[in-house]
Every structure is written in C-alpha cells, then in structure tokens.
Amino acid sequence: xxxRDIGNFVAALTLVYCISGIAVNHIEDWNPNYQFSQExxxxxxxxxxxxxxxxxxxxxxxxIDPASVRGHFMETDSQFRVFLDNTEEVSVDIHxxxxxxKQVKTRALFYEMNALHLNNIKGAWTWIADIFAVLLIFLAxxxxxxxxxxxGLTGRGKWFLAAGLVVPVVFSWxxxx
Amino acid sequence: xxxxxxxxxxxxxGLFIFLSVSETISAEPAAKxxxxxxxxxxxxxxxxxxxxIAADPEAYNGKTVRVExxxxxxxxxxxxxxxxxGGASGAKARFKVADGEMVFPMSAKGRSAVAxxxxxxxxxxxxxxxxxxxxxxxxxxxxxxxxSVTEGRTVFRIQxxxxxxxxxxxxx
Numbered sequence: 132x133x134x135r136d137i138g139n140f141v142a143a144l145t146l147v148y149c150i151s152g153i154a155v156n157h158i159e160d161w162n163p164n165y166q167f168s169q170e171x172x173x174x175x176x177x178x179x180x181x182x183x184x185x186x187x188x189x190x191x192x193x194x195i196d197p198a199s200v201r202g203h204f205m206e207t208d209s210q211f212r213v214f215l216d217n218t219e220e221v222s223v224d225i226h227x228x229x230x231x232x233k234q235v236k237t238r239a240l241f242y243e244m245n246a247l248h249l250n251n252i253k254g255a256w257t258w259i260a261d262i263f264a265v266l267l268i269f270l271a272x273x274x275x276x277x278x279x280x281x282x283g284l285t286g287r288g289k290w291f292l293a294a295g296l297v298v299p300v301v302f303s304w305x306x307x308x
Numbered sequence: 309x310x311x312x313x314x315x316x317x318x319x320x321x322g323l324f325i326f327l328s329v330s331e332t333i334s335a336e337p338a339a340k341x342x343x344x345x346x347x348x349x350x351x352x353x354x355x356x357x358x359x360x361i362a363a364d365p366e367a368y369n370g371k372t373v374r375v376e377x378x379x380x381x382x383x384x385x386x387x388x389x390x391x392x393x394g395g396a397s398g399a400k401a402r403f404k405v406a407d408g409e410m411v412f413p414m415s416a417k418g419r420s421a422v423a424x425x426x427x428x429x430x431x432x433x434x435x436x437x438x439x440x441x442x443x444x445x446x447x448x449x450x451x452x453x454x455x456s457v458t459e460g461r462t463v464f465r466i467q468x469x470x471x472x473x474x475x476x477x478x479x480x
Binding site for chain 1: 386387393398414415418
C-alpha cells in the first residue's frame with residue numbers, strides 16, 4: 132500500500148528528473164536550456180562620435196525601442212555591442228556596419244526541469260530533493276521484497292537484482308577505477 | 309478508513325507546511341542593491357576597477373577584490389561564469405564559480421553587476437594561450453584562427469564567492 136501510494140506521489144518528479152537527466156547528459160551535443168538564433172545585419176558604418184552616439188545610431192537603424200536598451204560595450208577596436216531586453220544583442224563592426232542581431236530563448240519546460248533537477252535554485256528545493264531521494268530509496272528497497280515466491284527475491288527476482296547491480300559495479304571497476 | 313490516501317495527504321500537507329516556513333531560494337532580491345544575490349553576495353568594501361586588474365593582474369594575484377561592471381557574457385551551458393566589462397574599452401574580467409555553486413542565467417547579459425572573489429592569474433605558453441582562446445571561441449560559438457594568437461601571456465580570472473546582479477540594465 133505504502134509502495135503504491137509513494138510510487139504515485141513521486142511519479143511526476145521522477146519524470147522531471149529522468150527527462151532532465153537525458154537532456155543534460157547530452158550537454159556537449161546541444162544546449163538543454165537555451166535556443167540561440169542570429170540574423171545578419173548591415174546598417175552601414177557607424178558615425179564617429181561617442182559610444183552613446185553609436186548606440187543611438189544602432190537603435191535607430193534597426194528600429195529598436197530605446198527603452199529596451201540595457202547597455203553597450205566596445206569589445207574590440209571595431210566590435211561594438213548593444214545589449215537589449217529579452218536577452219537580445221546587436222553586435223556590429225563600426226567600420227563596415229556589418230554584424231549580427233542575436234536572440235536567446237529559454238527552452239520551455241526543459242529550462243524549469245533542469246533547474247529543479249540540478250538544484251539551481253537551492254534553498255527549500257534542496258530539502259524537497261532530499262525527501263524525494265529518500266522516498267525513491269524506500270521504493271527501491273520495498274520493491275525488492277514486494278513479491279514473494281517464484282516471482283520474488285528467492286525466485287527470478289534475484290537474477291534481475293543481480294543484473295541491475297552488475298552494470299554500476301562493472302563501470303566502477305573497469306571504467307572509473 | 310483508507311490509510312494509503314491518508315498517508316499521501318499527510319505527505320503533501322507536510323511539504324506545503326515545510327515550504328511555507330522555509331526560505332525559497334538563495335538568489336533573492338537584495339534590498340540595498342536592487343538585484344539578485346548569488347552565493348555569499350558582496351561585502352561593503354571598495355571596488356577595484358576591472359581595467360586596473362587587467363592592466364596588471366600579477367599585482368592582484370591572490371587578493372580578494374570586489375568589482376563592478378556590466379555583464380557581457382554568460383556561460384551558456386552551465387551558467388558557471390559571467391564576464392564583466394568595466395572601465396576601459398575591451399577590459400573584461402571572467403568571474404568563475406564551481407559548477408552548480410551559483411548558476412547565472414543568460415538573461416543577466418547587459419545588466420549591471422557587483423561581484424567579489426579572489427584574483428587568480430596564470431601565465432600561459434603560446435600553445436596554452438591558443439588552446440584557451442580556442443576553448444572560449446567554442447563556448448561562444450565563433451570561429452577561431454590560432455594564428456591570431458602570436459605569443460603567450462598572463463591571464464586572470466576572479467574565482468567568485470558571491471555576486472549581485474542588478475535588476476536594471478547597465479545604462480538605466
């Protein structure tokens with residue numbers, strides 16, 4: 132009874148951890164949190180003057196709402212960057228006017244699931260994750276003993292238990308050590 | 309009497325009670341600075357300009373500094389570093405934390421920030437300098453020409469203990 136109820140209780144969070152786990156396992160192949168896009172632009176050479184003048188030119192040329200500008204930065208002798216709200220950015224060569232309009236968007240659901248899985252938010256979530264882990268330990272242990280007879284630990288269950296144990300033991304022994 | 313349902317109810321109730329009395333997150337609004345506090349935050353000490361450290365990193369090696377600037381880049385994969393620009397054009401400092409210790413969101417770009425940590429310098433050979441630039445280029449998703457780095461150099465980072473990222477943009 133307890134095994135069933137706790138199993139239902141942790142089902143949603145187990146899915147969150149599993150889906151996020153697959154997502155972050157492949158972090159070298161894709162970004163599980165953000166999507167990036169960029170568009171080439173050419174606004175012509177920027178006028179000589181102060182950096183705020185250059186910023187105003189960029190904003191006007193691209194018809195950007197001036198209120199959305201967060202700041203600017205002269206990255207190199209020629210590379211001028213203007214930062215905007217919504218994680219948008221204009222990066223432009225001041226001599227040629229060529230550059231990129233960059234956008235970053237969070238991956239819906241993945242961003243939130245990864246933040247929970249990796250405990251980015253700390254605080255109370257640390258305790259919730261600990262409780263969740265204890266419940267999973269409970270499920271794992273009770274799951275071993277839940278069946279009796281030929282289906283249980285004294286029957287075929289022991290072989291599956293052993294097979295599940297072999298995987299981490301083999302990797303610990305031959306790969307990690 | 310259904311003990312299973314009662315147990316589930318009690319667990320959910322317990323979690324709600326727990327949540328109601330707990331701190332929610334470590335990154336919370338900082339009353340004085342109007343921003344999100346990460347890690348240990350920052351102490352009320354005088355800030356050092358990023359361009360001063362960049363000009364002579366060895367002079368600050370091992371010292372704890374507080375710096376201020378605009379966030380120009382964020383680690384896109386793990387949120388484990390931010391780059392702060394301040395002072396002279398092109399002067400930037402990489403503020404690095406251990407993976408998971410603090411996680412900076414991409415939305416921090418363009419915001420003003422105050423950060424504190426220990427300056428760590430490293431003298432790189434030509435080969436190592438190229439490898440580092442190649443790594444940075446890969447992180448930023450841009451092409452890198454090894455020939456653009458022609459000599460070894462001393463680089464620095466700030467090993468972070470805390471930061472406050474402002475709610476407003478650097479120009480607000």
